Amino acid sequence: xxxxxxxxxxxxxxxxxxxxxxxxxxxxxxxxxxxxxxxxxxxxxxxxxxxxxxxxxxxxxxxxxxxxxxxxxxxxxxxxxxxxxxxxxxxxxxxxxxxxxxxxxxxxxxxxxxxxxxxxxxxxxxxxxxxxxxxxxxxxxxxxxxxxxxxxxxxxxxxxxxxxxxxxxxxx
Amino acid sequence: xxxxxxxxxxxxxxxxxxxxxxxxxxxxxxxxxxxxxxxxxxxxxxxxxxxxxxxxxxxxxxxxxxxxxxxxxxxxxxxxxxxxxxxxxxxxxxxxxxxxxxxxxxxxxxxxxxxxxxxxxxxxxxxxxxxxxxxxxxxxxxxxxxxxxxxxxxxxxxxxxxxxxxxxxxxxxxxxxxxxxxxxxxxxxxxxxxxxxxxxxxxxxxxxxxxxxxxxxxxxxxxxxxxxxxxxxxxxxxxxxxxxxxxxxxxxxxxxxxxxxxxxxxxxxxxxxxxxxxxxxxxxxxxxxxxxxxxxxxxxxxxxxxxxxxxxxxxxxxxx
Numbered sequence: 001x002x003x004x005x006x007x008x009x010x011x012x013x014x015x016x017x018x019x020x021x022x023x024x025x026x027x028x029x030x031x032x033x034x035x036x037x038x039x040x041x042x043x044x045x046x047x048x049x050x051x052x053x054x055x056x057x058x059x060x061x062x063x064x065x066x067x068x069x070x071x072x073x074x075x076x077x078x079x080x081x082x083x084x085x086x087x088x089x090x091x092x093x094x095x096x097x098x099x100x101x102x103x104x105x106x107x108x109x110x111x112x113x114x115x116x117x118x119x120x121x122x123x124x125x126x127x128x129x130x131x132x133x134x135x136x137x138x139x140x141x142x143x144x145x146x147x148x149x150x151x152x153x154x155x156x157x158x159x160x161x162x163x164x165x166x167x168x169x170x171x172x
Numbered sequence: 173x174x175x176x177x178x179x180x181x182x183x184x185x186x187x188x189x190x191x192x193x194x195x196x197x198x199x200x201x202x203x204x205x206x207x208x209x210x211x212x213x214x215x216x217x218x219x220x221x222x223x224x225x226x227x228x229x230x231x232x233x234x235x236x237x238x239x240x241x242x243x244x245x246x247x248x249x250x251x252x253x254x255x256x257x258x259x260x261x262x263x264x265x266x267x268x269x270x271x272x273x274x275x276x277x278x279x280x281x282x283x284x285x286x287x288x289x290x291x292x293x294x295x296x297x298x299x300x301x302x303x304x305x306x307x308x309x310x311x312x313x314x315x316x317x318x319x320x321x322x323x324x325x326x327x328x329x330x331x332x333x334x335x336x337x338x339x340x341x342x343x344x345x346x347x348x349x350x351x352x353x354x355x356x357x358x359x360x361x362x363x364x365x366x367x368x369x370x371x372x373x374x375x376x377x378x379x380x381x382x383x384x385x386x387x388x389x390x391x392x393x394x395x396x397x398x399x400x401x402x403x404x405x406x407x408x409x410x411x412x413x414x415x416x417x418x419x420x421x422x423x424x425x426x427x428x429x430x431x432x433x434x435x436x437x438x439x440x441x442x443x444x445x446x447x448x449x450x451x452x453x454x455x456x457x458x459x460x461x462x463x464x465x466x467x468x469x470x471x472x473x474x475x476x477x478x479x480x481x482x483x484x485x486x487x488x489x490x491x492x
Contacts, residue, residue: 054332054334056359057360060361063375064375068365070361072360072362073360074359074360074361164285167350
């Protein structure tokens, strides 16, 4: 019962290329990381990035990763795919709540329902609260974060990158 | 509202003798003779009331996630969808779900997806409140499972300090990570490892929660097959694991630190007897303020017929 194999991986600081890619992704959605936050890369068969808002959590994660394989720590920032960093929902929501992310698309209730089912949204009519093209945080009228999308201003199309319906579809 | 949470050991059987009660548990409720005898040993004649209460589904309860929303906002939003909530007076963030609409289900509302609440049993919330984690501390959840209690620990810590959550099973550790993410916990470090190896980490904690793996004899209402499945061998095996995990947890606790041990089992072998090992080594039981009562107890037991919850054991230990 206690014998499941551990997931292997190491935690390390990002290299300059990784840091550039991370910063570029943040810039792409009008986000900035508070100066006192720290990044670590979790190297598995793929690379995930964790952000630490608290030095205590960072210190413990680093300390434990020397002896054991840390499965997860801090805030999930995103992962590298084909060498490029893709922003994750946890960090995007965290920065949105801190008021440090400006690329936001607000959708109505009907659009919210569809988006949370993993669907793309077509024909979003231009309105004041629509962001310019690029990666955006998708919110409803109450300011609840629904997910991340890629918005194309010209066509009004919002491609679903990740949404919170995932928690149900994943089965947890 | 919950009456006494504590049942003295060896409840005397007055009206019916032990054999008759055991026979009724076996014949009318489908328990194995082994389980029935254990239950009567703990509850006496009241075992029949517990068995009767376990035939019905448990009342549902939720915990408001104050990391992401407020009590007022959540009650209002869920109320607007047809959910009727009532505050559990002896918990800081718990609500009974008195009524729910046909749709959406409690575990599939948008508010659930947003991490504004966690569907959680009151004894599980109580165990974390007994631990009383504070912002800035170093806390360990040694058998974190899917993270119901771990996410509540982070919530009470207000995401300040650090929580190390340990879980050996791959499926559960994935659910743990998912729940940590959904609930907006940012101070958690998750380790997939056997908790018995904990001393090798060389870390010391202010507080430790051990909600130990157990026979789950307290949750027959959710898993009726357990009535026949739980055996003496299971109890012995679980007790060995619980003792080993508790030893590891206690070693990782700083002097003066607080450890909460809990299980969802009726059996003393998995509760009082396990904690008794630490008392023999000089640890002291720190009385718990029994919910709904003014009297503090050395440990608290929940029962379905008294509290409308699963059978559950909670005990708090201070390291001397």
